[in-house]
Amino acid sequence: MAYRFPSGILPLVVAGVLLSALSAWIATRMALAQHIGEHEEHHEIESDSHSGSGTAGDFHAWMHSQLALTAEQKAELAPFEEAYEAQRNRVTKDIHAAGKDLADAVRRGQRDSSAIAQALDRMNAARVKLQKLTLDHFFVMKEHLDPDQAQSLLQWTHDSLLR
Ligand SMILES: [Zn+2]
Numbered sequence: 001m002a003y004r005f006p007s008g009i010l011p012l013v014v015a016g017v018l019l020s021a022l023s024a025w026i027a028t029r030m031a032l033a034q035h036i037g038e039h040e041e042h043h044e045i046e047s048d049s050h051s052g053s054g055t056a057g058d059f060h061a062w063m064h065s066q067l068a069l070t071a072e073q074k075a076e077l078a079p080f081e082e083a084y085e086a087q088r089n090r091v092t093k094d095i096h097a098a099g100k101d102l103a104d105a106v107r108r109g110q111r112d113s114s115a116i117a118q119a120l121d122r123m124n125a126a127r128v129k130l131q132k133l134t135l136d137h138f139f140v141m142k143e144h145l146d147p148d149q150a151q152s153l154l155q156w157t158h159d160s161l162l163r
Helices: 009-041 054-064 069-107 114-142 147-162
Strands: none
Touching: 054 069, 054 114, 054 147, 069 114, 114 147
16 A cells, blocks of 8 residues: 555645745845846956956955954054955956956967967966965954964965965
């Protein structure tokens, strides 16, 4: 004899499965919409994985969230944060611009074209610049941290470079 769900349960199970499928679908759509929205709103400023420029900025934001900065430290750091943001945005734009030129050059289909080589050089130079900017900023931040925070900053930076 086949097992049967007691009447009244099965519809709930089915409804539950449908509901979770629907939630997953909605979550996916929302994540996608958010992702697209972010690209539209901050395309030139925000970095993404395609350009490879995301790491420095994301890691910096993560670092700030982990350091438990006091209000006083935040106030001290504010001008440096502003300067870093401005520089980072500029260099990120350079990375995106080089990435676009590279994509255009690749579409033209000439493997050894100077346009490809130049775009790659520009992109790499901008990435190195971003890396250097970020490291410089971390050392500036370190001057305003207490010893424990400074130790964490150095350790996390060390770890991030090995990833
Ligand atoms: Zn900072």
